[in-house]
Amino acid sequence: QKEVEQDPGPLSVPEGAIVSLNCTYSNSAFQYFMWYRQYSRKGPELLMYTYSSGNKEDGRFTAQVDKSSKYISLFIRDSQPSDSATYLCAMLQGAQKLVFGQGTRLTINP
């Protein structure tokens, strides 16, 4: 069993829709949770960074963490074609090791 599970998709939604991306994890030691966006043939770009359970909002993006269920989510409101990318969840193990999910490939159709 992988430490971090993420549905690879692909996920295709119409422009303006609300997108929900999710990851589950098995290691209770994970304390920091991140979402990265990766465009094709590019390095990941940090979108959101959370520590505690609950919601964190940044513009159209909301990150949600439920430590009791070991479940994290990223919501994208008013999705745009420019949001089309692969979204990776990542979790910090120890002081500096990031453990990534497989990534979900998202396409927003105009």
Place this chain on the structure above:
Amino acid sequence: GAVVSQHPSWVICKSGTSVKIECRSLDFQATTMFWYRQFPKQSLMLMATSNEGSKATYEQGVEKDKFLINHASLTLSTLTVTSAHPEDSSFYICSARGGEALDTQYFGPGTRLTVL
């Protein structure tokens, strides 16, 4: 701020040759740099962690004699793939940690290696 560059962006080499990939933090000093490998449609897998001036720490299953890492300064780390083989073909991505957000890793754009 917090820009990380990689060079080259892509490289094709013959089997048995060695390839060096550079990772630079352009506007901050990176206390720690990380090297990842990403196969098509798969996630990033950490290969090794390096701190400036000390030996790299390799993840289980990564051959340290094959993937040589040098972190000679606070802005430069290099990964050398020695005696490359077709199975080493992959997307290699570095990240750097440092600057104002010490807990955050900033990723480079990646280097696509194809071994013929």
